[in-house]
Amino acid sequence: MTTLLQVDFDFTGPFGKEMSTMLIGLAESINNEPGLIWKIWTENPKEQLGGGVYLFESEAYAQAYLTMHAARLKEMGVKEIRGNIFEINLPLSTINNAPLDNAARNEVIKDEQ
Amino acid sequence: MTTLLQVDFDFTGPFGKEMSTMLIGLAESINNEPGLIWKIWTENPKEQLGGGVYLFESEAYAQAYLTMHAARLKEMGVKEIRGNIFEINLPLSTINNAPLDNAARNEVIKDEQ
Numbered sequence: 119m120t121t122l123l124q125v126d127f128d129f130t131g132p133f134g135k136e137m138s139t140m141l142i143g144l145a146e147s148i149n150n151e152p153g154l155i156w157k158i159w160t161e162n163p164k165e166q167l168g169g170g171v172y173l174f175e176s177e178a179y180a181q182a183y184l185t186m187h188a189a190r191l192k193e194m195g196v197k198e199i200r201g202n203i204f205e206i207n208l209p210l211s212t213i214n215n216a217p218l219d220n221a222a223r224n225e226v227i228k229d230e231q
Numbered sequence: 232m233t234t235l236l237q238v239d240f241d242f243t244g245p246f247g248k249e250m251s252t253m254l255i256g257l258a259e260s261i262n263n264e265p266g267l268i269w270k271i272w273t274e275n276p277k278e279q280l281g282g283g284v285y286l287f288e289s290e291a292y293a294q295a296y297l298t299m300h301a302a303r304l305k306e307m308g309v310k311e312i313r314g315n316i317f318e319i320n321l322p323l324s325t326i327n328n329a330p331l332d333n334a335a336r337n338e339v340i341k342d343e344q
Contacts, residue, residue, distance in 0.1 A: 124237055138322040145326040157327035160317035171284055204273035209251040213258040214270035217330030
């Protein structure tokens, strides 16, 4: 079942364009993570937060990524990491124009099996 | 600037199909909220959490919605509500196939002005 992972953590920057430039390599590597469909990169300079919202093909993939990512952040000195894994309610999300074409297709395929 | 709002809160259900049926009217009303682009409905029956990830046209719209939504949830008896507002790093999100066509278009228009 397609699964959403939301992560945020204390982060002092860089933010914005400087962050984009510095983390291109990391972003490219994330495309190789098992089961990843997409990631939205989130940042809040005022609150000093970094993070992301990820869509994965399954809860197992989301959980494996969260475990790896939290360990990587801790190695980088990040202390407070919040990670939540959620199922997606597709009928309600579809009403609200959520961009879940891949997720919806997966569910339909599953229902047909 | 397009802004992401992530909300989650303690929730005892209903989840899944029962939630879809019960909250169709609420979902339809959310399409009328000022500045909303989309919402992904999130739920976690194991951890007893409800929530959502929203894309808004601006931080002001996201903040206004969070204030209204938190008050509505408190009236319904929900005690623990977590809401975070984030800017989106578009260059990095684009590398990771994030579904942000609307957001990207807004940024391009803004840069041209």
